Amino acid sequence: MMPSWPTAQAPPPPPPGTQAYSYNMVPAYTAVTNVRHSFGTSYQTHDSSAHYSQPYHSQTQTVTHQATPPPQPPPATAEPPKVEWPDSVRRYVQRSFLPSNMDPAVDRKEMEDKLKEIISSAKDDNTMMSIDWDEMPLPQTIIRTERGNNLMSNGFSQAVATQVHHIPRPSVPLYSPAKASFDVTLSNRHHNSKKRKSSDIADDARSSNTPPWRSNNHNHNQGSLKERTSFSPDKRRYDDAKASKSQTKLEKRQRRFDGGYQSAYRSPSPEPSAGPVIGTCMELEKRYLRLTAAPKPSAVRPESVLQQTLELLKKKWKREGNYAYICDQFKSLRQDLTVQRIKNDFTVTVYEIHARIALEKGDLGEYNQCQTQLRALYKLGLKGNPTEFKAYRILYFIHTANRTALNDAIADLTSVEKDEHAIRHALNVRSSLALGNYHKFFQLYLETPNMGAYLMDMFVGRERLAALCNICKAYKPDVKLRFITEELGFESDAEACQFIVDYSGQDLLQQKDDYIIFQTGKAGLLFESARSEAFRKVDIKGQI
């Protein structure tokens, strides 16, 4: 595809004054960037009018910023410039229009405008030759980043963001000549501010998570505040060394002014970079990837999307039962909740469902992560099924033989909860095991509520061995096999028989007329080693 930006349309360097109003309409982003640049070294060159108009300026910008998201500057209508574009720039333009680089979320018009803006600003600052255009991020990338940042900082909904450029532009009065002087200073400032813009964008693209103007503003605000309040000697020395005294003072005064007004006129939202991410990703499914840095809003799904995701996953799980897929999806779901600090009933639902699925599949590692979260979430007073999961929790710690955690789990319970059926059951299981009451334990095993049986199945084998050891030592000379079947909660004699055979106790079984006897007296220490082996091999972490 050919670059659709004929050189004729490229904006010329604006002669101050005449072009002023076009700058009045710079997109909100650029405007904020201006403000930010105003902190920088560019100050020395400003005349005082620029300086004093600044507060007003920033105010209008903030308003624009909130009310009308980025209208793009209208194509400049000035006379065609006679500029020779360097090859690198041409390549950059070409690259921007490659079909493979097109971003469906950014429409062409917006992209073209951005491209113009980038190049014209480079031209204005005479950085055309110094910029590494081959490494320069594409305009569509920059737009996306800015959108994300804008959303993140202002809490705009996705819908607003996509409609951004349909919003009507400010009407005529803004351009009225009455504002001429203001506009002059504006354009002047703008001109200066453009100096650092392109490189900033490059920077942005590289570390694109925090909007540069935000983080920078933030720092500057802090700096100015600090300067006003603190007496740090270090700072002074630094300042003294940096420049002549008068200049330093001037700078300081200017910064103080800007900073002060800046913070007063900024939107009342909390410290920008400190807040949680607000996602903008609309995809329902997302692969799990462990984060090593702050996430990009464009890769995080907002809660409304996550709710749809959960519905989808529930359906898929029912239909396909592909655990590897489901687990992966749930992990990314949980991650999105965490980075956005979403802690509500929905969060609880997500963890509960993942916990149940993991339990069903015997994935104790995931299950344990979920239950740890659930414990904390219930403590926050969120709704869910605390009795069900507190009961699982007790059973889980019985399985992992973690006495400390078991003690904590009991300590978490209120006396009301202790009377809830599921929890009562789990507590009874625990005490029957603690007292070696296998008779009671296996009765409880047969009547486990909810999904507790998945957990109990994990340790019922070792408890059977323990009970068998007990029986072999205490009963002489023999018992009927049926007795074992009943006492140890087997489904049938055959199952009991198989269990004994599995631990090489076949010699102890003897066929009588119409029943089988189990010669406990001859067992000796046959099951002891299997028993201690079974109790030793509890994987505390429960990872599979």
Place this chain on the structure above:
Amino acid sequence: MDAIIQEFWKGRERKKPDGQCIATTLSTTVDPERLRRFVNSANAQSIKPQIQDRIRYDLSGRRCNCSKDEADGWGNIYEAFWKAASEIVVIQDGRGKSSWSTVYEAWKDVVLNVSRGFTNYNFERWALPVLEATARDLRILALKADDERNNTNTEDTPSFGDDFDLEGEKHQKLEDCARQLNRLFTLCLNDRAELERSRKWSIYYIINLLFKTYFRLNKASLSRNLIKALLAYRGDMPELTQFKVSEVVTFQYFQGVLEFLEENYVKAEDHLTEAFFMCHRDCIGNKERILTYLIPCHLLTSHSLPSDKLLAPFPKLQSLFGPLSTAIKHGNLKAFDEALQECEDEFVQRRIYLTLERGRDIALRNLLRRVFLAGGLEEGKNGGEPIRRTRVPVSEFQAAVSLVSGEAVDADEVECLLANMIYKNLMKGYIAHDRGIVVLSKAGAFPGTKV
């Protein structure tokens, strides 16, 4: 400033420098008025030169007793202390923006400078009390900061983990404090100077602080690493007996509790017994703490119960263990269950519930023993000495168990309980299931009870 520096001079006299004395000047709590005067006597710019000057020369222009290096070290400490103190004064006055978190961060700097004093500025053994006192305050301030933050519901800090770390957020500063203390621990442990001047003399003080911190963080198991590290250096370490008794008692207590939590009751008993006998006789609170774990230990290791005389000075323990002991003694299962239930919250909180629960075995043993004794004597064979009846119907035990536990217990469950007794060697004999009787050993059916 003068008051504090004068104290410092007093402590830093040439012949017998007194670290304790200097440590009191670096306290955040002692005297709020003095702290305020100290803060007001300087400002952020002037504090550094002022302090340096005042430490090197006293008011009459006399030179300090210490080397230039050491004076620099002290200067840094007092400068950091001034900063921390000014934050505290802001809080005390209730003006401006300061929080215990800020104080904690400032105090961390004090501790850092103290430890630098030892590594870079030639501080010697006599200055260790300063290290100990500042480390102690660090922990106190961390607790305060966490309390404050948890009560004020501040914004969450963003996290990039997969899940929330709500526990960790609750103890943010205390966890950080644990890391700082751990650094001090290594600082003391790795000192290679000869023993007379070694930092090793602070090791148990720091370890005990760390134990407390870990227990508070619910990460008691991390204490294991400390003990392991200590064991590795055992050869170079002064004998435990050479340390302050108070430190040794605390150390033994925590070691005992650690073993207790890991169910090594015999080892736990050793440590706790040691701690109990070394404990100062007036430290009722500490003795009570030790006994809280020592009594359950005894119950399991030697099946013995605390005497009334032992419990007499501790009304709290009396109410906790009294009813339980009686129930065990009488073999009264119902009373036992009730007593356990009664104080369940308390027991769970002290982490002794699961251990005490096992006392039910002993109660049951005592009950079965009574049944056995009630069975009376049978005539001896061939006109010999009459002997106890050793064949006891299961139904007799069943009746007894049902009676004392207040509910009908079926024969199979009673057999199960008997099997357990036999398996655990609390009772000798066997069950003949088909005939429904228990055959007990003629020579000592209930080992250790003279029957």
